[in-house]
Amino acid sequence: GAGVSQSPRYKVAKRGQDVALRCDPISGHVSLFWYQQALGQGPEFLTYFQNEAQLDKSGLPSDRFFAERPEGSVSTLKIQRTQQEDSAVYLCASSSFGVGGQGPGDTEAFFGQGTRLTVV
């Protein structure tokens, strides 16, 4: 597609329920990022993939959070046993890092509209 697509746009989960959030990056983009944006805050880094390799997962807040990108395109962020503090907008971004020798830090990232997760 033309941009980064995330689904669902909205998700309401009961506390303790598992959820899976999907990200379709821009076709051909090597890099994929997940961010968490709490209400009134800026996005906070969760994890980074380069193709199918998860190179940095230092931002995942607990072992209940798990991300994968098995074929180097679509990615899923899974949250097990959701808690109220997990309520946030989860943003996915992709970039073309890996093409032309650009590094991940200086390459424009294209963001999806996010998934708003509400845990009740």
Add this chain to the structure above:
Amino acid sequence: AQSVTQLDSQVPVFEEAPVELRCNYSSSVSVYLFWYVQYPNQGLQLLLKYLSGSTLVESINGFEAEFNKSQTSFHLRKPSVHISDTAEYFCAVNTGGFKTIFGAGTRLFVKA
């Protein structure tokens, strides 16, 4: 560790007035600096970026930002705002790795 501070959470301004959205960062190494904009019900979009070279960078819609290394600032300015500039603006910093650190955002509200 890097951090970004956006000093104003909300900035109301009248149409055609000038505006400045302030951003300060902390980092012990060289940085790349970004401003992203988020219009209502849309994803974050890159507005402009500083990578190296000229410290003054411009966007296609009239915004500009100046990298000031001594003051560790990257303030965003526009000489005359439009109603359509109403959005949330995020300043961000990256030191070349995988993590981009974002500020908490400034909501610009342009009044007629």
